[in-house]
Amino acid sequence: MITQLFLVTHVMNTAVNNAILSTQAVRKLGAIEMRMALFHANLNGSTQGTQAIFFSANVSSEQFMKAANYLYDHYEALQCTIRKVDEELWFYRSAVFSNIPVRHLQLETPADINTVISECLDQPIDPNKALWRAQLVSLGHTGQKVFLFSAHHAIIDANGMHDLANRFFQILSAVISNASLPRLQPINFPLAVDELLQQNASPVVVPTAEPRPHDKSCPINYRRTGWQFVTLKQEQIAALDKALQADNIKLHSLISAALCQALHAQGVVAAHCNFGTAVSLRFLQDTNPEYSNPLGCYMSIATTSLDINDNLVDFARKYDRELMHKIFTSCLNRVDTLYADFEAATHRIAQLENFSQDAGITNMGHVAITETYPGIEISDYLMLANRVSANFSIVAHCYDFLGTQRIGLVYPKPCLADDVVARVAADLEKRLLSYSQR
């Protein structure tokens, strides 16, 4: 339980209040955005992302609100909601800043921050009101702060999260320094990635594997997202890089292969399993400068069907080859999905009591957030996503920041038990370190 948690401010400063936006349709959701929206709507906020950025600075509630308001003014996507019109989902420019949960919390016991992060992660964002929310959390009275930003996956992916964090700290730095606010070009609503994909294709048939039953059945409304981290420090990363170079393997492929081995060794997946890899399609914007936009959901999932091999190097190479093939044959092709079909599919997932898609990975690479700004120093970063749908047992969230490689194992509780994940984390770390020390 959180002790001595109280709300410092929840009231909009009238000086930064906005005129109410005229309600206006922006565009229909693309296929990937619609999938995210229906996962979110029918699976209790599943797929919404939260980034937690730890930093030190002297920031008042009013300064935080002013910076958040400026951020809202800057990105059109932050002014939008999602509405169902007939059998279609549409983005509408109708989110009013004063109705968006933006607040400052004073936490007397800094250790309670994980409870606050958990609430951000699992409390579904109401897409009828806005597609994001933000909190500034003060940890005790030390000057240590946490910026918590949660957003609906239909408007943002990891790339957008990092861009938004950079602009937020740029604005906040100006606000707390009493400098003039940076002149930022408005970021219009992004084009749906579907428009940049190749010809329409038939829906991809997901390969079958024997799904593992949940450790404990639990209605979706009572589930929580859990997370445990494997952290590799600079010297461990250096040793790993050296071995990877010698074997000519990518870090991503090694982590994926070692994770599959650890999941199998700990009884989470069978020897033949499905493994989903989040694939960024951001590079498709490169073809035309007018498509360039840091926000939007520019991603796809490549589902590979793997026979887990005990030889880590061989298995990593095989996975890499399979992944590339899946990217070409599925991720780059446009698949139109009917609203009614995916609505029904997400309702079915809510009733399942097995991890139908086994496990997965999302590799965000280097977190491109500037570490210091005038008056602000960033010290740590967490990126998590709501996983209560339990279609995956564990999804590994990988990224490096400040010289540390993080592998977050994110999972639905109590569908998967904490101690099972702890064993997977220990096993994965052992495999990676053992490989680096050959």
Added chain:
Amino acid sequence: MTALNVIQIEQQITAIIAEVKRIPVTDIQLAPTDDFISKYNLSSMDAVSMSVKISQQFGFGFGQAAEDIDGLASFGALTNLVQKRAA
């Protein structure tokens, strides 16, 4: 499409690698046996981006056949693949 010779294909692929890596084309020096992905530190998504450009430029669907992925093993393998598929 007019049949291209190996040198023309090599030149066009070199230009695509330079574009993906955002470096001058004159900085790319490749022999047929070179593992261009390692040599120029291409990420998986760089490789995918490059292959999409190859598909557009040479008019075939790179990656639709599983063996296409072997074309990413070396500069020579990629040149041979393009020559075969774009014919």
